Amino acid sequence: MNILDGRQIASEIQEGIKQEIIQLKSQTGKTPGLTVIIVGENPASQAYVRKKHKIAQKLGINSKIIELKADIPARQLIDQIQILNRDADTQAILVQLPLPEHLNTWEILDHLSPEKDVDRFLPVNLGHILLNRTHIFPCTPAGVLRMLDYNQIDVSGLNAIMVGRSFIVGKPLASMLTNRNATVTLCHSKTRNLPELVQQADLVVAAIGKPGFITADMVKKGAILIDVGQNFLYQENQVLEYCTEMQQQKFKKKGYGITGDIHIKAFSKSSHYTPVPGGVGPMTVALLMENTLQLFKQQVHIE
Numbered sequence: 171m172n173i174l175d176g177r178q179i180a181s182e183i184q185e186g187i188k189q190e191i192i193q194l195k196s197q198t199g200k201t202p203g204l205t206v207i208i209v210g211e212n213p214a215s216q217a218y219v220r221k222k223h224k225i226a227q228k229l230g231i232n233s234k235i236i237e238l239k240a241d242i243p244a245r246q247l248i249d250q251i252q253i254l255n256r257d258a259d260t261q262a263i264l265v266q267l268p269l270p271e272h273l274n275t276w277e278i279l280d281h282l283s284p285e286k287d288v289d290r291f292l293p294v295n296l297g298h299i300l301l302n303r304t305h306i307f308p309c310t311p312a313g314v315l316r317m318l319d320y321n322q323i324d325v326s327g328l329n330a331i332m333v334g335r336s337f338i339v340g341k342p343l344a345s346m347l348t349n350r351n352a353t354v355t356l357c358h359s360k361t362r363n364l365p366e367l368v369q370q371a372d373l374v375v376a377a378i379g380k381p382g383f384i385t386a387d388m389v390k391k392g393a394i395l396i397d398v399g400q401n402f403l404y405q406e407n408q409v410l411e412y413c414t415e416m417q418q419q420k421f422k423k424k425g426y427g428i429t430g431d432i433h434i435k436a437f438s439k440s441s442h443y444t445p446v447p448g449g450v451g452p453m454t455v456a457l458l459m460e461n462t463l464q465l466f467k468q469q470v471h472i473e
């Protein structure tokens with residue numbers, strides 16, 4: 171079994187972006203601008219946003235965070251988005267999800283300029299993905315494909331199972347794998363015979379947010395396992411059941427352990443697998459930086 175090392179691949183991608191930004195700045199006098207809007211105080215979202223900001227700054231991206239109160243009226247949030255749509259120094263806008271209950275996600279996202287939609291979530295952008303008409307993809311699905319490419323894994327002809335149908339991961343990634351000629355089964359919480367379907371799969375992608383949900387007995391020997399889940403566990407018995415020894419050690423210091431959606435015992439049956447943490451997570455951040463750079467190049471007409 172081979173580890174698909176997201177930290178290593180992400181750091182190589184980031185180094186390339188950093189160099190390109192230096193070069194573009196000398197050419198144009200401009201740097202890419204990324205603004206992240208975060209509403210409320212969801213601790214996981216805050217941690218993700220801080221991480222994105224830190225890395226963006228390290229790469230020379232002009233990174234801004236707009237923090238808004240949890241009870242902000244929809245109108246004010248939309249006004250803020252429209253200001254950024256008109257701001258020539260911001261080429262990439264990200265509205266961190268989930269939004270607080272009182273805000274309807276699509277009523278908000280619909281106001282984002284499609285060109286500045288760095289997540290590529292808007293219907294027009296997802297439509298281009300479905301039709302295989304773009305090379306800019308949502309960050310996590312793009313990160314998954316990049317890990318496969320880096321390890322020269324060709325998915326053409328493989329039976330792939332995508333577990334999870336969110337618009338952030340499952341729906342776009344199922345399309346992207348289909349466009350690469352995999353035979354994709356898209357599963358979700360109502361799927362009846364999931365273990366049998368997983369058993370058939372050469373490639374398993376899990377993005378559901380349930381610790382250890384895909385168990386070792388479901389997985390075919392030699393399968394490629396991609397774990398998009400990032401679950402925080404706070405109870406010792408759960409940490410002992412689901413986390414690696416390294417995470418069990420961390421639990422003693424930090425009070426939580428992190429694990430994915432694929433049970434750690436399944437990895438020994440795989441040909442390749444992504445660890446959690448250190449797999450898909452860092453790739454998502456690296457691809458956000460790459461998307462920011464792509465949008466910058468489109469909007470300042472370098473491409």
Ligand code: GUN
Binds near residue numbers: 264266267268289309
């Ligand atoms: N929340 C969890 N993942 C994501 C993501 O990729 N983009 C945004 N905007 N919010 C998220």
